[in-house]
Amino acid sequence: MAQPQTLFDKIWQSHLVEAQDDGITLLYIDRHLLHEVLSPQAFEGLRLAGRKVRRPDATLAVADHNVPTTDRRLGIADPESRLQVETLSINCDDFGVPIFDMLDPRQGIVHVIGPEQGFTLPGTTVVCCDSHTATHGAFGALAFGIGTSEGEHVLATQTLRTSQPKNMRVLVDDPLPPGCTGKDLILAIIGQLGTAGGTGYIIEYAGRAFRDLSMEGRMTVSNMTIEAGARAGLMEPDEKTFAYLKGRPMAPQGAQWEAAVAYWKTLKSDAGAVYDHEVRINAANIAPQVTWGTSPEDVVPITGVVPDPKDVSTEAKRTAMRRALDYMGLVPGTKMTDIPVDNVFIGSCTNSRIEDLRAAADIVRGKTVASQVEAMVSPGSSLIKQQAEAEGLDKIFIEAGFQWRESGCSMCLGMNPDRVAPGKRCASTSNRNFEGRQGRDARTHLVSPAMAAAAAITGRLTDVRELAG
Amino acid sequence: MEKFIKLSGVAAPMDMINIDTDMIIPKLHLRTIKRTGLGKVVFDELRFHTDGSEKPEFILNQKPYRDANILIAGDNFGCGSSREHAPWALLDFGIRCIISTSFADIFYNNCFKNGILPITVSQEELDILMADASDPENPVLTVDLETMEITRPQGSMIRFRIDDFRRDCLLNGLDDIGLTLQKVDKIDAFEAAQRQQQPWLYPSAV
Numbered sequence: 001m002a003q004p005q006t007l008f009d010k011i012w013q014s015h016l017v018e019a020q021d022d023g024i025t026l027l028y029i030d031r032h033l034l035h036e037v038l039s040p041q042a043f044e045g046l047r048l049a050g051r052k053v054r055r056p057d058a059t060l061a062v063a064d065h066n067v068p069t070t071d072r073r074l075g076i077a078d079p080e081s082r083l084q085v086e087t088l089s090i091n092c093d094d095f096g097v098p099i100f101d102m103l104d105p106r107q108g109i110v111h112v113i114g115p116e117q118g119f120t121l122p123g124t125t126v127v128c129c130d131s132h133t134a135t136h137g138a139f140g141a142l143a144f145g146i147g148t149s150e151g152e153h154v155l156a157t158q159t160l161r162t163s164q165p166k167n168m169r170v171l172v173d174d175p176l177p178p179g180c181t182g183k184d185l186i187l188a189i190i191g192q193l194g195t196a197g198g199t200g201y202i203i204e205y206a207g208r209a210f211r212d213l214s215m216e217g218r219m220t221v222s223n224m225t226i227e228a229g230a231r232a233g234l235m236e237p238d239e240k241t242f243a244y245l246k247g248r249p250m251a252p253q254g255a256q257w258e259a260a261v262a263y264w265k266t267l268k269s270d271a272g273a274v275y276d277h278e279v280r281i282n283a284a285n286i287a288p289q290v291t292w293g294t295s296p297e298d299v300v301p302i303t304g305v306v307p308d309p310k311d312v313s314t315e316a317k318r319t320a321m322r323r324a325l326d327y328m329g330l331v332p333g334t335k336m337t338d339i340p341v342d343n344v345f346i347g348s349c350t351n352s353r354i355e356d357l358r359a360a361a362d363i364v365r366g367k368t369v370a371s372q373v374e375a376m377v378s379p380g381s382s383l384i385k386q387q388a389e390a391e392g393l394d395k396i397f398i399e400a401g402f403q404w405r406e407s408g409c410s411m412c413l414g415m416n417p418d419r420v421a422p423g424k425r426c427a428s429t430s431n432r433n434f435e436g437r438q439g440r441d442a443r444t445h446l447v448s449p450a451m452a453a454a455a456a457i458t459g460r461l462t463d464v465r466e467l468a469g
Numbered sequence: 470m471e472k473f474i475k476l477s478g479v480a481a482p483m484d485m486i487n488i489d490t491d492m493i494i495p496k497l498h499l500r501t502i503k504r505t506g507l508g509k510v511v512f513d514e515l516r517f518h519t520d521g522s523e524k525p526e527f528i529l530n531q532k533p534y535r536d537a538n539i540l541i542a543g544d545n546f547g548c549g550s551s552r553e554h555a556p557w558a559l560l561d562f563g564i565r566c567i568i569s570t571s572f573a574d575i576f577y578n579n580c581f582k583n584g585i586l587p588i589t590v591s592q593e594e595l596d597i598l599m600a601d602a603s604d605p606e607n608p609v610l611t612v613d614l615e616t617m618e619i620t621r622p623q624g625s626m627i628r629f630r631i632d633d634f635r636r637d638c639l640l641n642g643l644d645d646i647g648l649t650l651q652k653v654d655k656i657d658a659f660e661a662a663q664r665q666q667q668p669w670l671y672p673s674a675v
Contacts, residue, residue: 017659018652024634026649028659030670038552040502049646054656057672066500080500087502124670131551131575145551145575149582157649159656163632165574195487196545196571229548231574252669260669295487316486316543323485415496434491434549436514 004270007234008167008202011142011267015125017159027160030124031141034061034097034151035110036088037415038129042152043091053095054158060119061092061099064109065415069378069405072102081416095155108381108407111135111223111349115215116381118248122237122264127154132349132431133232134225138218139245140237140267142202145226165231166276168201169269172209174283179465181359182217183351183429183448185209186224187289189281191299198230201277204269205235209283215244216355223350224431227296237264290336290461291433291446293324298433300336302451302463308332327435328443329423336461339445343426344375344456345438346449347405348412351429352380354387356449361393363453363467369401370459376403376418378410402456414439427455471584472642476565477611481528481537482602488542489549490576494558507554508561529562532605539566539610541595541602546587547576556583566612568619570595581635584642586614588629598627614640 005013017026032055039061046052053059066081068074076082085102092099100107106117111132114120120136126143127133129151136143146160154160170189190197203225210218218235225233242261245251252260287301298321300307309321309332325332330339346352346360357379369375377397379385385407388394394404411418412430420426420442429452430437433444445461454462498510516527523530529537540546540559546569547555556579559567566586580587590598601621602608611620614636619627631639638645649656664671 017655020634022634023632026652026655028656028663037499041504041553044502044504045646051646058670078500084500084502121670123667129551129553131549133551147551147556147575147579147582148553150578153646153649156646157653157656158660159649161645161649162578195548196573199545199571199574229545229573250672256669260667263667295489316484319484320486413491413496415499432489432491432549434489436495437491440495440514440519 004273006269006273023163029154031126032059032154033110033128036063036084037065038148040087041148045152051156053155056096059097062110063102065409067102067408069410109349112380118251123267131226135219135223137222137233144231166201168277169204169275171207171280172283173207176283181448182213182220184289186221187299188286190228190296193228195295195297196229198228201230202232203230216353236268294435306330306332306334340460341427341455342424343420344452345411345428346452347378347410348430350431351449357388357393360449360453361396363450364400365396367457369456375456378405379407381407427452470642473586473639475613478538479533480539480541480602480608480610481534482599483542486543487545490552490555493555504557507558511558511562538563541598542569544570546572548573551575553579556580
């Protein structure tokens with residue numbers, strides 16, 4: 001009998017074009033996503049060398065980072081943002097790459113539209129010049145972010161030169177408590193591993209807590225794998241995965257579908273397969289999570305307090321913590337639920353899918369946004385926006401005082417005009433609370449969609465379990 | 470890509486952990502379609518006030534570190550976004566070598582594509598180099614990729630390791646797309662086999 005293999009081993013080995021003696025692998029890439037920010041220099045490189053795109057049929061581009069979330073028929077005001085979006089269109093035209101431009105009804109955040117269109121499929125290798133490519137691992141795809149030079153390499157050769165990462169399994173075998181979501185689970189995992197805990201690894205998520213999640217919840221978990229330093233997250237595809245993909249425009253159809261599902265069902269880690277590292281986490285201890293600092297590992301339960309630098313072990317960590325507290329304008333010992341917020345952002349490739357919007361709308365329904373809070377929702381794609389409107393979610397948000405916007409990366413990183421003002425504090429469903437991430441001197445607290453909605457209503461960080469009763 | 474063989478220059482100490490790519494190059498500077506010109510805004514928000522004036526306390530605004538071409542930094546350097554603008558901006562400023570106890574994976578790979586050498590050392594070695602770099606009178610280190618040695622200001626050596634393929638590419642300034650395209654027969658063969666087994670991955674053929 002063959003040696004037991006992990007899911008990662010199976011995908012990795014089925015994509016080897018060549019394994020060199022020095023440990024470098026030429027890995028075949030099945031799916032390549034592009035957006036306007038990190039691709040222009042890759043196309044420029046192709047042009048300078050007189051090269052073409054090897055597989056335009058395996059490539060898909062979308063404008064998401066720079067696009068306004070207000071009326072798009074007015075175009076893009078900022079000349080640099082406009083040039084970048086126009087450059088993507090020109091590059092895609094010149095090289096024959098399919099593109100969803102800003103006004104396309106299928107436009108959206110690159111990591112939302114890949115799965116939504118069925119472009120992302122189990123057992124594939126997926127890359128994009130974007131660190132949150134980890135998202136697609138929720139489908140049992142080996143998906144990771146690459147740099148622009150590597151993107152150029154993939155465009156030209158459909159392969160990537162890379163070395164084999166180590167393989168970590170994070171096992172959470174008990175169910176998540178009520179009020180906790182995929183976001184709370186992944187924040188708790190990052191808190192435990194640290195932002196460099198996954199460096200050099202991919203992470204396979206296994207156990208009931210992940211199986212119980214919807215595809216949306218699984219995408220949220222896999223998306224933030226990079227915040228633990230691991231380039232890719234990975235989950236076994238199952239009936240939920242197949243049900244999500246069935247009938248999507250770019251998913252296989254008919255007899256091809258049956259053949260594909262038969263193959264996808266083999267994509268499981270074998271019993272007895274060996275991992276380089278294993279971590280077991282008990283879900284029962286997880287409460288809704290919120291970050292206090294400027295790294296995603298700076299996370300506490302909403303029932304907790306702002307931590308004290310004197311309680312940490314190393315001088316480097318103490319220094320980083322003091323700096324983070326100073327930036328965030330927080331005092332050790334403050335109850336998290338006593339921290340007021342100025343902004344609420346529901347959106348980003350982490351938490352902007354229909355389930356996220358439904359969860360937030362459930363909290364908001366019939367209530368009003370606190371008077372000092374500016375709150376907005378940016379759905380993950382134009383199709384999600386359409387679906388939410390068909391369900392009447394837009395009305396719930398608008399009546400409560402939220403702004404209901406178009407889709408894009410928006411206030412997650414503020415490349416478009418959606419930014420948090422200096423010194424202002426934002427409860428955000430996005431993925432990074434780095435200094436300056438949502439705007440210069442902006443202060444970010446990462447939370448789930450329901451927690452963000454609760455903060456919008458009360459005007460402070462809030463335990464959603466109390467609000468939901 | 471410019472070759473990296475041996476570099477002698479001013480090392481700037483940045484004694485912070487988790488220096489992320491948003492710090493190295495804030496998002497507003499990602500709205501460029503070029504690789505060059507980002508050196509003037511590297512570490513923008515740490516380096517300049519909103520009115521554009523320099524923050525004198527920031528290390529790269531101080532003599533002799535304005536001319537640094539080596540950075541000594543705390544753990545997990547380059548975490549966060551995959552933006553290659555981070556190594557482009559560092560390179561454009563003049564940084565050719567970064568020494569830390571660990572690097573985020575994507576940033577680490579991006580360095581090699583741009584002729585920057587990221588060196589991983591132990592915490593003890595980092596502490597020594599951080600102290601060396603913190604002496605403004607003589608913060609000069611020499612990094613030799615051929616012998617894989619860092620020479621400290623007073624002459625003693627610290628050894629480091631880099632995998633052979635990456636070292637070879639840096640030493641020779643190789644374009645790896647050109648190398649891969651020499652293997653196009655293998656890529657063709659892979660695709661032919663995969664197309665048989667998983668035809669749904671080839672939508673144009675379905």
